[in-house]
Amino acid sequence: MSKIRIGIIGCGRIAQRHAEHISNKGELVAVCDTVPSRADELAAKYQAKAFYNVTDMLSQAGEMDVVAVCSPNGLHATHSIMALREGFHVICEKPMALSAKECGEMIQAAEQSNKRLFAIKQNRFNPPVAAVKQMLTEGKLGKIYSVQLSCFWNRNPDYYANSWKGTKDLDGGTLYTQFSHFVDLLYWLIGDVSEAKAYTGNFNHKGIIEFEDTGAVILKFTNGAIGTINYTVNSYRKNMEGSLTIFGEKGTVKIGGQYLNELEYQQIEDYVIENLPEGNKPNNYGNYVGSMSNHDKVYDNLVEVLKNGASITTSSFEGLKTVEIIEKIYKAAEFVD
Structure with missing residues (x-):
């Protein structure tokens, strides 16, 4: 080939x-x-x-x-x-x-x-995310106690105008279109989810979208850890934060920035994450930005798999698990009018 x-x-x-x-x-x-x-x-x-x-x-x-x-x-x-x-x-x-x-x-x-x-799960290639994954694989944080995922973005009416975005049938919900990459990282870093509880509501996009613009979620993971997701597309005028904080028996670490692009905090027993390479810029769509643009690495992997028999970095099973967790959240959610 x-x-x-x-x-x-x-x-x-x-x-x-x-x-x-x-x-x-x-x-x-x-x-x-x-x-x-x-x-x-x-x-x-x-x-x-x-x-x-x-x-x-x-x-x-x-x-x-x-x-x-x-x-x-x-x-x-x-x-x-x-x-x-x-x-x-x-x-x-x-x-x-x-x-x-x-x-x-x-x-x-x-x-x-x-x-x-x-x-496609390109946020896995963000330098601080990859570094934390390696640290977790090596057991540097010990037992994981809890995790906090914060997704505070802005999506104004123009974003949804004359588009399939915001429709239940073609978009699906805010967790699907805006934050599924973040949910994937919870699965990849912490593990599968056994239980979910949630409140959701549409506070600022009534008549614009057919589902929630905000959610507060509590999760129980199969490994015994607990976690929360606080998400919204109502951050005033622009994206504010996309962050993930992990609390373990041997340390605490926070990946932050607007789109999980910065290592904001670390306090780890006998370990320091350092010399992180600079990541790619986010996908820029004019009035708003999306996740970090790592599609180059996704296509590098595709070429290696098809030409040289390498392993797929994100299997279709992992794609299924992200959707399964989002479905579990939406099924458990109580919509607040």
Whole structure:
């Protein structure tokens, strides 16, 4: 296999990031969007073929190895399964789907087609996150007592205007679109969740979104630790904080900044995290920013897996677990009017 040839389904904001890294790591050969002007614009920029429905792209794109699914959340499962059944590997944007059942169907389709299914969890590559993961793997904090996840972002009405974002069927909820990467880190760093309790409410986006803009969550992990998630998209005018604090028997550590990009605090027995490399900048969408832009590392892994048989950094099972935890939170949540 020479250059890996990749097609993109969905030509919105995040697809621009994918296209940039695909052109650096492989070859973008096809793009698809139901809005023809979007497909045409992205195709022209990278000399790719433009398609306006998924069936046509999958059947007519020609030589293609991988499909990147960047469509609305509620279509991730449908588009991934279609691509897998047509014989393509798939790399799927977050969240993997809007239900654990759909994630299971995607995994089954990959197994039946003998193709790879990549879940995108780019925050795992943030330097302070990677350093804390290594420390936890080595047992430096001892027994984990508790964890606090804070997600305080701003998403104003313009963000949701004339978009699938904010709709129950295609967006799914604030935890899916805004904070699923943060929930993934809870699973990756602390472990699986056995119980959840929550209050949610829509305080500042009534008539704009079809679900909550704020939540307060209590979690019990299978290893006995407890934790909380406080999240909102009502931070005044701009993002304020995305942080994760871990309390263990041998130390306390906090990863902070706006998007888990800074090591803000550490007090650890006989151990110091130091000399962290500078991370990538966040995904910048004009009036707001998203998570740290580590899609380059995601595509590095994809190339290594497909060319050299390396291990996938984030398995589809881990993508399923994130969705499963979010489902557990929403099922337990009491909505406050």
